[in-house]
Amino acid sequence: MTVVRTIPFSGQIKKQCEAAWASVEDDCNKILQPDNGNMKFFYPTEDCSLTIKYIQDEYPQQAASSLELYKGKPRKISDYRHAGFVYFPGDTVIESFTIVVPLRISGQVKIGEVTMDEKHYYHVLNKAMLSVMVDSRLEAIAVSKIQ
Numbered sequence: 286m287t288v289v290r291t292i293p294f295s296g297q298i299k300k301q302c303e304a305a306w307a308s309v310e311d312d313c314n315k316i317l318q319p320d321n322g323n324m325k326f327f328y329p330t331e332d333c334s335l336t337i338k339y340i341q342d343e344y345p346q347q348a349a350s351s352l353e354l355y356k357g358k359p360r361k362i363s364d365y366r367h368a369g370f371v372y373f374p375g376d377t378v379i380e381s382f383t384i385v386v387p388l389r390i391s392g393q394v395k396i397g398e399v400t401m402d403e404k405h406y407y408h409v410l411n412k413a414m415l416s417v418m419v420d421s422r423l424e425a426i427a428v429s430k431i432q
Contacts, residue, residue, distance in 0.1 A: 288354060288410040289397040292347055298339050298406070305332040305426070306388040309369060313389070313424045316371045323375030323417065329367060333426050336386060337367050340406060340428070347408065354410055358382055364432040372415060372423040381411040384428040392421025 294302065308330040316325050341362045348355040372394070379385065385396060386406040394401045397413040401423070417423055 289399045289413050290347075290351070290354060290408040290410060291399055291405045292343075292408060293405055295339075295343065298336065298343070299404075301332065301336045301339055302386065302388060302403075305330065305336045306424070308332040309388065309424070313369075313371055318373040323373045324377055325371045325373075327369040327371060327424075329369045329426060333367070333369060337365070337426060337428055340384060340386065341365075358410065359432055362431055364430070365428050366430045367426055367428045369424070369426055372417045372425065374417050374419050374421060377415045377417075379409045379413050379415050379427075380429065381409060381413075382429075382431050383409040384431070385409060385415070386426040386428070387423060388426065389424045390421075391423075393418040394421055394423045 309327055312327055316327060319325055345361045348358060348360055379396065384406060387401055387403055390401055390403055395416045396407055
């Protein structure tokens with residue numbers, strides 16, 4: 286069973302996501318759909334990193350609020366990798382345990398059974414399918430290898 290937890294943006298994270306998007310928007314808008322595959326990488330900026338720091342700060346509270354869901358997951362984030370991705374129509378497997386932070390969603394995008402929006406970020410607690418529908422696009426920061 287796919288478990289994706291939807292976490293509402295705090296005011297601080299929402300504001301920082303807006304700054305992160307402003308810092309990568311021009312570069313992301315130049316990224317075209319690849320001939321092979323359905324995603325391309327972009328370099329996260331310092332504003333993207335600060336967004337992740339705020340999420341990292343909130344994480345212990347999120348994990349403590351649902352101990353059963355986070356069984357076997359770290360109680361705090363001490364180490365991780367993050368990257369920026371532009372996802373195009375198609376399906377992409379998101380590995381467990383990953384945090385996906387949407388910066389911009391155009392059209393319809395689902396992660397597992399959850400329709401994504403720009404008011405939440407997502408804890409992917411086990412492997413899930415990210416599905417970008419036709420004529421849709423997602424620019425996001427992905428945080429993985431969480432320890």
